[in-house]
Amino acid sequence: RFDQLPAGSGRTGAHRAENPHMRGWVVLLWAALATVVLVAAGIFATLVLTGRVTLSPAPEPTVAAPTVVAPELDTTYDVLVLNATPETGLAARTRDDIIAAGWSADLVIAGDAGSEDFPTTTVYYPLPSDEPAALALAEVIGGAEVVQSDVYQPVDAPDSRQLAVVLGLDRVAAGESTPTP
Structure with missing residues (x-):
């Protein structure tokens, strides 16, 4: 068109x-x-x-304030003291210090550990609720690391409340150790 x-x-x-x-x-x-x-x-x-x-x-990580557990002396716990150093008599002396702090003599057992080269003295406790008592026991023996573990708990009495102290080489004064015969 x-x-x-x-x-x-x-x-x-x-x-x-x-x-x-x-x-x-x-x-x-x-x-x-x-x-x-x-x-x-x-x-x-x-x-x-x-x-x-x-x-x-990315969200900024929030840092929670660590909970501070206050030591609380509880002399009703069984205490196992193991000497993991070459120094003889160290477990017995530590046992005496614990008894002097208020524990009954029948609740504190001292003996030798399976090794003599444990580096740092440590107090072991089984449950989170046992931490205040473990911290107080660490203070009684003059300071120690405190670790949650059920390794040193009695097998025959799992309901018993026991703290274990493994004495380490940090307790042996340099040059003063007496090797076991």
């Missing part, structure tokens, strides 16, 4: 404007920009999906 013009107008065909030469470059630039944007979005999405990049900031 556009090609049908009245005979007197002098025109024939449709009127179309010429394409400027720069139009091809504009299309190419838009296509390149779209390609770059799509590739960047794909890389970012891959990083997010694999967990290498997180969209939300």
Whole structure:
């Protein structure tokens, strides 16, 4: 219908404007920009999906104040004192110190450990509720590490409340140890 013009107008065909030469470059630039944007979005999405990049900031770790357990002297516990050093009589002397602090003599047992090279004197307690008593016992013997472990608990009486003191080489004065015969 556009090609049908009245005979007197002098025109024939449709009127179309010429394409400027720069139009091809504009299309190419838009296509390149779209390609770059799509590739960047794909890389970012891959990083997010694999967990290498997180969209939300990492929560700051909250540091809980450590609970401080106060020593509480409880002389109703059984106490096992083991000498893990080459010095003879150290367990007996420690037993005497514990009895002097208020324990009954029948609740405190002293003996030798299976080794003579335990590095640090340690008080072992079985349950978290026994920690205050273990801390107090460590103070009674002049300081020691306190560790929760059921290794030194009696097998035949699992319900008994027992603390174990393993005397280490830190209790032996340098050059004063007397080796066992």
